[in-house]
Amino acid sequence: MNTPKRLEQALIKLYNAFHNNQLNPECCSACAVGNILDNHDSWKHLSDDHGSTDLSYVGRVHQRLGRRFNGYTPIELLQIEKTFLEACGFTVPLCHYNPKPKNSTNKDNLFNGLNAVVAYLCELEGIHNVMDYSRIFEFENEDPVYQFDVIYQ
Template sequence: MKTSARLEQAISKLYTAFHNNTLNPECCKSCAVGNILDNTDTWKHLTEGHGSLNLTYVGKVNEAFGRKLNGYSPLELLKIEAAFLSGCGYKLPLSRKNRDSINRSSKEVMFNGMCAAVAILCELDDVANVMDFSKLFDFKEDKPVYELSF
């Protein structure tokens, strides 16, 4: 499967952050988008709130001028972050009220969030979700449809 450089870099950064335990949904530098943007928080000025899909004036201007951050438009970044937060179990936009019940140190919570972010990343590049392994379990006449190759 041919993928874009931006997709490969984004997935690589999320993978590294996941395994280094540096994904933190409540920190703008360590969340999905923070990691994709090299652990910077400049992207937070593009949104009305963490997890919101509404662009601020600054976000709208950057979007209108076609500005890209590591290959992603401001609106694409907000979609990625919203998917990550939703995947972690947060209600959006993020607020103090809905932070108590999420275990940020849980690998399962971070994995679910990362999977949701990767699904959006793949959708944005119009490629099949690289995290979808369900085809491996397709069968026809008691034989697998797809072979597992290494």
């Protein structure tokens, strides 16, 4: 399977951010979209509220002009961030009176967020979720559909 370039780059950035403890849902340069966009926070001007999918005036202009940021349109970026925040346990848009998780950088919360983002990114590309391992257990006529070379040491 050929992985589209924007997906591959996004997955690498998110993977590295997760494992290097550089993923923070409450920071616009260290959240899912912030990491996809090379830790820049200028994307926050695409919406008036962090976690909202409503484009601001600036966002609408960029969307109508067909602008892409590391391959993603403004509305796609906002949906990625909303997906991430909700899967991490936040109520969006982020504001002081909406509930949020006690520890927003808890690895389990971040993993849930990344899992949801990867599923959404794959959906954007029209491919199967690369994190869906259930396919390796498929079988036909009592035989596994996929074979693996297992090396014992």
